[in-house]
Amino acid sequence: xxxxxxxxxxxxxxxxxxxxxxxxxxxxxxxxxxxxxxxxxxxxxxxxxxxxxxxxxxxxxxxxxxxxxxxxxxxxxxxxxxxxxxxxxxxxxxxxxxxxxxxxxxxxxxxxxxxxxxxxxxxxxxxxxxxxxxxxxxxxxxxxxxxxxxxxxxxxxxxxxxxxxxxxxxxxxxxxxxxxxxxxxxxxxxxxxxxxxxxxxxxxxxxxxxxxxxxxxxxxxxxxxxxxxxxxxxxxxxxxxxxxxxxxxxxxxxxxxxxxxxxxxxxxxxxxxxxxxxxxxxxxxxxxxxxxxxxxxxxxxxxxxxxxxxxxxxxxxxxxxxxxxxxxxxxxxxxxxxxxxxxxxxxxxxxxxxxxxxxxxxxxxxxxxxxxxxxxxxxxxxxxxxxxxxxxxxxxxxxxxxxxxxxxxxxxxxxxxxxxxxxxxxxxxx
Numbered sequence: 499x500x501x502x503x504x505x506x507x508x509x510x511x512x513x514x515x516x517x518x519x520x521x522x523x524x525x526x527x528x529x530x531x532x533x534x535x536x537x538x539x540x541x542x543x544x545x546x547x548x549x550x551x552x553x554x555x556x557x558x559x560x561x562x563x564x565x566x567x568x569x570x571x572x573x574x575x576x577x578x579x580x581x582x583x584x585x586x587x588x589x590x591x592x593x594x595x596x597x598x599x600x601x602x603x604x605x606x607x608x609x610x611x612x613x614x615x616x617x618x619x620x621x622x623x624x625x626x627x628x629x630x631x632x633x634x635x636x637x638x639x640x641x642x643x644x645x646x647x648x649x650x651x652x653x654x655x656x657x658x659x660x661x662x663x664x665x666x667x668x669x670x671x672x673x674x675x676x677x678x679x680x681x682x683x684x685x686x687x688x689x690x691x692x693x694x695x696x697x698x699x700x701x702x703x704x705x706x707x708x709x710x711x712x713x714x715x716x717x718x719x720x721x722x723x724x725x726x727x728x729x730x731x732x733x734x735x736x737x738x739x740x741x742x743x744x745x746x747x748x749x750x751x752x753x754x755x756x757x758x759x760x761x762x763x764x765x766x767x768x769x770x771x772x773x774x775x776x777x778x779x780x781x782x783x784x785x786x787x788x789x790x791x792x793x794x795x796x797x798x799x800x801x802x803x804x805x806x807x808x809x810x811x812x813x814x815x816x817x818x819x820x821x822x823x824x825x826x827x828x829x830x831x832x833x834x835x836x837x838x839x840x841x842x843x844x845x846x847x848x849x850x851x852x853x854x855x856x857x858x859x860x861x862x863x864x865x866x867x868x869x870x871x872x873x874x875x876x877x878x879x880x881x882x883x884x885x886x887x888x889x890x891x892x893x894x895x896x897x898x899x900x901x902x903x904x905x906x907x908x909x910x911x912x913x914x915x916x917x918x919x920x921x922x923x924x925x926x927x928x
Contacts, residue, residue, distance in 0.1 A: 519579060519580070519707050520563075520564055520565065520579060520707070521565055521566070521579065521580050521581065521619065521705065522565075522566045522579050522580070522581045522582065523566065523568055523581075523582060523583070523702070524581040524582065524583045525552055525555075525568065525583055526551060526552060526555070526583065526584050526585075527584070527618075528542075528543075528586045529585055538589070539589045540589075540655075541589055541658055541662045542613070542662065544659055545659060545662060545666070545680070548659075548680055549663070549680060549681050549684055550681065555699070557686065558703075559702065559703070562703055564705075564707075565582075568581065579622070580619055580620065580621055580628065580707055581619070581620060581622055582617060582618065582619045582620075582702055583618055584616075584617055584698055585615065586613075586614070586615050587615060587616055588612060588613065588634070589612075589614075590611070590612040590613075590743075591609060591610070591611055591612075592609070592610050592612075592650075592742070593607060593608070593648050593650050593652075594607070594609075594610075594872075595607055595608075595643075595648040596608050596640075596871055596872045597870050597871055597872040598870060600826070600868055600870050604642045605642055605643055605644045605645070605648075606640055606642075607640070607642070607644075607645075607647070607648035608638060608640055609638070609641060609650075609661075610637070610639075611637050611638075611639070611661050611665065612635070612636045613662055613666075613694060614632070614633070614634040614635075615633050615634075616630045616631060616632045616633070617630065617631040617698050617701045617705065618630050618800075619705060620798075620800060625798060625800050625801050626800070626803070627801070631705070632760070633694050633697050633698055634760075635665050635694050637661065637664065641653070659680070660680065663684060666684075666693055666695045667684050667688070667690055668691065668692035668693020668694070669688075669692070669693070715773065715775050715803050715805060715806065716772065716774060716775070716805060716806060716807045716808070716809075717763065717774055717775025717777070717803070717808060717809070718759045718762050718763045718766070718774065718775065718776050718808065718809050719805055719809060719810055719843055719851065720777060720808070720810045720811075720848055721755040721756075721758045721759045721762075721777045721810070722811070722812045722813065722848075723750065723754075723755065723813045724812065724813065724814050726814065727814055727835075728750060730815065730816050731744065731745055731750055731754070732748055732749070732750065734748075738875075739875070741876045742876070743876070744757070752779050755777065755779070756777065756779065758883070759776045761884055762777075762809065762811045762838075762891075763775065763776035763777070763809075764776075765888045765891035766891045768891070769891040769895050770894065770895065770920075770924055770926050771926065772924055772925065772926070775803055775805065777811070804843075806842070806843060807841070807923050807924065808840070808841065808842075809838055809839070809840050810838060810840075810841075810851070811887075812836060812838065812839065812858075813834075813836050814835040814836055814858075816832070816833065816835070816879050817835070818831070818832050818875060819831045819833070821864060826868060826869060827866055827867065827869060828867060828868075828869050829865070829867075830864065830867075830873070830878075831862050831863070831864045832864070832878040832879050833860055833882065834860070834861050834879055834883045835858070835859075835860050836858070836859060836860075836861070837856070837857055837858035837859055837907075838855075838856075839851075839855065840853070840854055840855040840856075840916070840919070841853040841854045842854065854916075854920075854923070855916035855917075856916070857913060858906075858908065859886055859889075859890055859905050859906055859907060860886075861882045861885055861886030861889065862882060863878055863885060865878065886905070889901050889905065893913070893917070894917045894921065895921070895926070897910070897913065897914060
């Protein structure tokens with residue numbers, strides 16, 4: 499079974515309620531094909547050992563009365579408690595040459611580092627994910643590397659690893675830190691609240707245990723990419739290059755739809771104040787879990803839920819428009835045409851859906867840049883896509899007249915009517 503991309507966010511709404519049972523802290527896991535953990539997550543698996551993350555996390559949770567430290571000599575999952583863990587869902591590096599800086603004449607190699615994790619609470623007996631809390635962080639560095647050396651392999655692996663460590667700890671390390679033992683530099687005492695690890699530790703300490711009630715959850719049911727957008731993503735439309743992150747051999751990877759689904763579920767969940775199950779493909783998910791006190795790997799086949807109400811995210815097309823220029827600079831606007839449907843889920847097939855609301859939108863982002871800069875358009879399309887999801891979700895709760903005028907493609911009265919329908923069905927409470 500293949501790994502699902504990014505920060506797949508799993509939430510169950512309305513099928514769970516709080517109880518007083520403790521939760522077992524079970525360690526760090528990776529969503530991945532069996533036996534491929536180190537090859538897919540080379541930096542995170544190395545950091546886990548070098549920074550002794552299992553011990554750091556166990557020490558953090560050992561004094562919490564709501565958490566039981568798992569392991570062979572402690573209370574085990576066989577006693578029927580739910581388990582909680584941190585799952586690593588994505589580790590990605592992309593190197594892109596941006597040209598020569600007109601101010602100092604140096605080469606610009608832009609390297610982006612994306613790290614995704616989620617706190618997963620699951621039922622040991624049913625293997626159902628009961629709750630998940632995601633954190634996906636992208637950090638960009640600019641190196642002085644000429645075009646022929648602007649790739650991932652040309653940089654020392656220790657530098658890659660230290661940059662992922664900065665995402666975990668939430669602050670910039672000294673420039674010479676890659677030559678040192680990171681375990682001597684990064685400790686539990688200097689974890690920053692801005693870092694991913696501190697955020698997920700806080701989520702685990704505050705997590706409320708839940709149990710299944712048998713009522714179906716709400717989620718992102720489907721992600722639809724229409725033909726115009728598909729041609730543009732694959733570079734088959736005039737003026738568009740292939741989206742290098744999500745297209746391979748002329749085909750869109752399933753990770754793209756899963757990324758769209760997880761991002762949309764994130765914003766819906768935040769503004770509607772309910773758990774939202776993201777879209778993902780396949781019948782289940784494989785998690786390789788290295789428990790806190792053992793070196794063995796436990797393989798969990800986690801189940802995805804069936805939905806009662808669902809959101810469909812529809813990606814229609816993209817467009818880029820020039821916004822003026824002078825002798826040295828240029829401006830551009832990137833537009834994403836998308837939208838959503840909401841309705842009753844009647845079955846597993848795309849047509850098994852009774853639509854209750856349909857909202858198309860156009861979201862734009864703009865930038866002024868030097869003519870000598872090499873611009874990767876898909877970075878801006880991806881940004882506009884996420885902003886559009888966030889704004890759409892936010893406006894379901896409280897309408898912003900300025901955004902509605904610029905981005906919504908339906909009359910305000912229809913937007914308000916659809917919003918009211920959605921809020922009623924999902925049980926939104928102010």
